[in-house]
Amino acid sequence: MPRILSRARPKHQRHNRLLLLIAFYKFLHALLFFAIGIGAHRLLHKDIADQLDLLARHLRFNPESHLVNFILEKASLINDPILRRIGFVAFSYAAITLAEGIGLYLERAWGEFLTLAITASFLPLELFEVFRRITWFRVGLLAINILVFLYLLRLVLDRARLRAKTRDKSSA
DSSP states (O other), X not given: OOOOOOSSOOTTSOOOHHHHHHHHHXXXXXXXXXXXXXXXXXXXTSOHHHHHHHHHHHTTOOTTSHHHHHHHHHHTTOOHHHHHHHHHHHHHHHHHHHHHHHHHHTTOHHHHHHHHXXXXXXXXXXXXXXXXXXXXXXXXXXXXXXXXXXXXHHHHHHHHHHHHHXXXXXXX
């Protein structure tokens, strides 16, 4: 008769610290993208160029600088439908990232697989961006995501081997 494994973790077993760190990183990502979604929603029905001009004046940027003028020109291209799309994408990504964080915090296999798949899907884009223009920030993010991917891959493979061994022992 096969042994039924409990999904609940014993109270004395400690959390995997690296999974907790990755979960915290995912929670921060979710918070950032939630804030972006809120910001996009709050800018609906407003003139973004005027809002950015007010911000530039508040931060005491030179209103005649090339950077400020460039940003104001590009801001005039953003309208309500684009803001709605930005908000939708930001909220959607925040929800997915929050699900990843929860799955990792609870140490569920679905959370590990979800994070593994999403991290793997972004690696080619991040590599392209690093080769397009190398900055310490881009290289750092790429390094973090590669380390997360490799760690989760090792963890998932180790757990799969353990399940296979357990299955072989119980069937023998």
